[in-house]
Amino acid sequence: MLTYLRRSAAQVVFVLLGIALINFFLLHLAPGDAAQVLAGESGAATPEYMEALRRQFGLDQPLYVQFLRYLGNLVTFDLGYSFRQSLPVSELILQRLPATLLLMGTAIGFALVAGCSLGFLAARRAGKLTDTVISIVALLFYATPVFWVGIMLIVVFSVMLDWLPVGGMTSVEANLSGLALVGDVALHLVLPAVTLGLFYLAIYARLMRAAMLEVYGQDFVRTARAKGVRPRRIAWRHVLRNALLPIVTTLGVQLGSILGGAVLVETVFSWPGLGRLAFAALFQRDLNLLLGILFCSSVVVVLVNIAVDLVYTLLDPRIELN
Amino acid sequence: MSHAVPNEPVLAVDGLSIGFQTRRGLLPAVRELSFSVRSGEMLAIVGESGCGKSLTALALLGLIPPPGRVTGGTVRLEGRDLLALDEAALRRVRGARIAMIFQEPMTALNPVLTVGEQIMEAILEHEPVSRKAARKRTLALLERVRIPDPERRFAEYPHRLSGGMRQRVMIAMALAGAPAVLVADEPTTALDVTIQAQILSLIDELRREQGTAVVFITHDLGVVSRYVDRVLVMYAGRKVEERDTRDLFADPLHPYTRGLIAAQPRAGAGAAGAVRERLAEIPGTVPALAAMPAGCAFAPRCPLADERCVQAVPPPRRAGSGLVACHHAGETHAL
Numbered sequence: 001m002l003t004y005l006r007r008s009a010a011q012v013v014f015v016l017l018g019i020a021l022i023n024f025f026l027l028h029l030a031p032g033d034a035a036q037v038l039a040g041e042s043g044a045a046t047p048e049y050m051e052a053l054r055r056q057f058g059l060d061q062p063l064y065v066q067f068l069r070y071l072g073n074l075v076t077f078d079l080g081y082s083f084r085q086s087l088p089v090s091e092l093i094l095q096r097l098p099a100t101l102l103l104m105g106t107a108i109g110f111a112l113v114a115g116c117s118l119g120f121l122a123a124r125r126a127g128k129l130t131d132t133v134i135s136i137v138a139l140l141f142y143a144t145p146v147f148w149v150g151i152m153l154i155v156v157f158s159v160m161l162d163w164l165p166v167g168g169m170t171s172v173e174a175n176l177s178g179l180a181l182v183g184d185v186a187l188h189l190v191l192p193a194v195t196l197g198l199f200y201l202a203i204y205a206r207l208m209r210a211a212m213l214e215v216y217g218q219d220f221v222r223t224a225r226a227k228g229v230r231p232r233r234i235a236w237r238h239v240l241r242n243a244l245l246p247i248v249t250t251l252g253v254q255l256g257s258i259l260g261g262a263v264l265v266e267t268v269f270s271w272p273g274l275g276r277l278a279f280a281a282l283f284q285r286d287l288n289l290l291l292g293i294l295f296c297s298s299v300v301v302v303l304v305n306i307a308v309d310l311v312y313t314l315l316d317p318r319i320e321l322n
Numbered sequence: 323m324s325h326a327v328p329n330e331p332v333l334a335v336d337g338l339s340i341g342f343q344t345r346r347g348l349l350p351a352v353r354e355l356s357f358s359v360r361s362g363e364m365l366a367i368v369g370e371s372g373c374g375k376s377l378t379a380l381a382l383l384g385l386i387p388p389p390g391r392v393t394g395g396t397v398r399l400e401g402r403d404l405l406a407l408d409e410a411a412l413r414r415v416r417g418a419r420i421a422m423i424f425q426e427p428m429t430a431l432n433p434v435l436t437v438g439e440q441i442m443e444a445i446l447e448h449e450p451v452s453r454k455a456a457r458k459r460t461l462a463l464l465e466r467v468r469i470p471d472p473e474r475r476f477a478e479y480p481h482r483l484s485g486g487m488r489q490r491v492m493i494a495m496a497l498a499g500a501p502a503v504l505v506a507d508e509p510t511t512a513l514d515v516t517i518q519a520q521i522l523s524l525i526d527e528l529r530r531e532q533g534t535a536v537v538f539i540t541h542d543l544g545v546v547s548r549y550v551d552r553v554l555v556m557y558a559g560r561k562v563e564e565r566d567t568r569d570l571f572a573d574p575l576h577p578y579t580r581g582l583i584a585a586q587p588r589a590g591a592g593a594a595g596a597v598r599e600r601l602a603e604i605p606g607t608v609p610a611l612a613a614m615p616a617g618c619a620f621a622p623r624c625p626l627a628d629e630r631c632v633q634a635v636p637p638p639r640r641a642g643s644g645l646v647a648c649h650h651a652g653e654t655h656a657l
Contacts, residue, residue: 219429226383226424227444227495228417237443241434317479318433 008306019298020074023291024067035059036285057083070291079292084284089292092277097296099169100273102185103265104258106193108251111200116247118201119208123243124235126213134205141202146261150195150268157191164191167270192269196261200254207250211243218242244315252308256301331358332535333382333420333503338395340377340386340559342611348393349611351377352559355395359503359535364526366538366546366567368582369556372608375539378556379507382537383422384412400502418448421496425508427488431480437491438464438476444498463494467524486517493524500532507539522549544586547571552644555579558608558619560635565644575646577624578604618649626650 035053039045054060058069073080079089115138122134141149158166165171165188170181215221216239224238262275270276274293281289313319340352352374359365367375380386382397384404397404399420404412421444424430432440438460445456457476464472467490480488489509496504506525510518526549529536540546543553547567554564555576563576574580581604606623609615617634621627630649638647 219424219426220432222385223424223430223492223495224432224443225385225413226416226422227447228413228415228499229443229447230413233443233447237435238432242432316434318481 008309012302012306015302016295016298017071020071020291020295021067023294023298024070025063028063074295079295080288082281082286082289084281084286085289089289092289093274093292093296096272096274096277099271100259100262100266100275102189103192103196103271103273104255104262106189107196107265108200108255108258110193111197111204112247112251114197115201115204116208116244118205119210120212120235120240122205122209123212123216123239126209131209135209138202138205141198142206144198146195146199147264147268149198150191150265153191153195154268164188167268169272192265192271195268196258196265199261200258203250203254204247207247208243211246212239215239215242241315245312248308248311248315252305255304256297259297330360332361332400333537334358334396334398335378335382336396336398338378338381338397339393340374340381340390341393343389343391346612350393350559350614351390351611352381355556355559355561357554357561357564359537361502361535362529362533363552364529364536364538364550366540366543366550366553367556368540368543368546368553370541370608373556374559375541375556376507379422379505379537379539382503382505383416383420384409385416385422414448417444417496417501418499419501420503420505421499421501422505422507423489423492423496423509425511427485427492427509427512430492431488433480436477436479437483438478440480441491441495441498444495448499459498460494463497464491466497466528467491467494469494484517485513486520489513489517489521490524493521493528497528497532497534501534503535503537504529505537505539508541509538510545511540511542518545522546525549543582555582558614559611560619561638561645561647562620563644563646563648565642565646569643573642575641575651576620576648577626577650578620 035050035057039050039053051060058066061069070080077090079093081087082089082092085092118134118138122131125131154166157164167188169188170184171188212235221234221238224234229238259275259278262273263279264275265271266273266275267279274297278290278293280286281293335358336356338352338355339350341348341350355374355378357365357367367378369375377386377390381392382404384407386392392405395405399415402415404415404420407415431437438457441460441463442453442456445451445459446453449456451459461472461476464475469475469487469490475483475487480491483491492509504525509525510521513521522545525536525538528534538546538550546553550567552564553567553570555562555570555578557578563570563574563579565575570579571583574583585603604623609619609622615621615632618624618627618631618636621631624631628649634649636647636649636651638645639651641651
């Protein structure tokens with residue numbers, strides 16, 4: 001266990017270095033820099049003014065100097081300064097990170113629980129009406145664009161039924177605290193979490209169904225039946241646990257990509273999260289901020305993958321760390 | 323629990339037919355198979371792959387996977403027709419009165435449950451005992467099948483055990499409910515030769531001590547000849563010969579049986595210095611289910627086949643200690 005953690009810590013450092021390098025150079029490959037954008041927004045700019053801007057932001061330095069300086073800062077968790085927002089990047093990120101983690105966690109939790117339940121149900125009723133309905137619904141969720149689902153949910157549940165807030169994370173007018181605040185945030189969370197989760201729900205439902213059916217064909221299920229084990233117990237004890245393995249694998253992969261989906265959902269629901277910040281940074285060519293966000297999300301992804309490895313060993317005794 | 327009267331067969335299969343439902347209709351895989359086993363008796367069902375022996379074994383527990391299904395006959399276990407039971411009633415019989423061990427001990431155990439949990443489950447699903455009592459019995463069972471250090475093995479996962487150990491676990495699991503009948507589907511095929519002998523003598527010992535009737539499915543006549551009382555030879559879904567083991571080996575009546583025995587390597591036959599004897603083989607292959615001949619299914623491969631064999635399926639006839647289904651039964655001596 002300790003050896004495993006030591007080795008993964010070394011891997012983390014290596015991976016993060018690589019990510020920092022790739023991020024940095026990819027972004028530099030794009031034409032234009034912050035000085036150009038700033039200058040563009042102010043209407044007109046003389047070459048001298050541009051030059052001054054670049055010097056001020058260190059953009060006139062050679063790339064490798066900029067990169068080394070960036071790395072040095074990373075070590076001290078100084079992610080630089082966002083000139084567009086006039087705030088340190090780390091502060092901006094820390095402001096937005098909790099909202100995003102809350103949204104992502106809820107969405108994935110919802111997708112996992114509901115998706116696996118539906119897939120489980122579909123597999124147990126394979127070929128029957130329940131299975132067909134679940135499969136069709138899952139396919140619909142899978143095929144529908146996230147932003148459209150979001151807008152439709154707003155139209156139905158906020159505008160027409162007036163059950164849930166249209167957007168934001170808290171009610172602006174009320175100054176809530178304590179439990180009331182938690183309730184208020186939870187209410188605001190429902191629609192964005194469902195919107196973001198539906199796509200993943202569809203994936204888990206389909207994956208779970210397929211995994212369960214595959215496990216049902218295994219020899220040990222036949223052994224369990226020959227032992228006289230009840231069908232319900234076979235499903236829960238013998239099939240489910242084995243079928244969860246591919247789900248966990250997929251979960252690890254997808255947690256990385258979910259931030260991309262969060263950008264759309266946060267925009268549609270004006271959720272004050274990292275996704276929207278990244279989106280804004282991208283359009284404003286706020287390089288420092290964008291690099292910071294990318295770096296932070298890769299840290300999250302790497303940590304999540306280590307967690308997935310640990311969960312794996314809990315589920316499957318054949319996999320041992322080291 | 324109804325216990326069979328002595329000399330009354332504990333398991334009686336009568337006219338069992340199994341087929342596969344396909345788009346082109348029903349393909350018969352096992353036809354009108356009848357046999358019975360008494361308490362403490364070991365019967366071997368022998369035949370090549372695809373002769374329907376494994377399907378028969380699964381049918382005894384009502385475990386035939388679709389598109390296969392039983393199309394006729396009865397399977398009476400302690401007087402009760404299992405084929406007439408609904409799934410819930412059948413489940414209560416499985417593992418309790420009739421149990422099965424499988425060919426592949428590697429895949430037949432659930433990789434994510436400990437050995438102990440899997441054996442305990444066989445007890446807990448059938449009897450209202452506490453987990454503690456079930457655990458105690460499981461440890462006794464592990465000891466019974468001679469697994470060293472049962473306490474430790476109890477908490478072990480299957481991948482930690484060798485093939486032979488896993489098969490012992492399978493046997494312990496099958497014995498958990500003290501079944502009247504044990505169906506063993508090629509339980510030694512996947513194991514090393516030395517382990518094979520150990521597993522066989524373990525099964526043999528258990529049936530002697532507990533009076534369990536054993537139906538032993540195998541393609542290897544030589545492996546079981548030392549242990550079984552009777553041998554049933556299947557060919558292309560039918561019983562072609564059923565005799566006491568000694569009689570069968572001394573005087574095989576069906577040309578197919580004779581071929582099977584001739585195809586066994588004999589001890590010493592390949593020994594150093596001796597002239598290497600080429601093993602006899604039966605020419606040709608088993609006909610496909612969809613292309614079964616009208617007459618005797620063995621006729622295309624049989625050296626004795628004549629007009630009669632091609633036209634009519636030979637009915638089973640009494641022959642000494644058993645039955646044989648061949649128009650030329652006994653003429654094999656001429657071969």
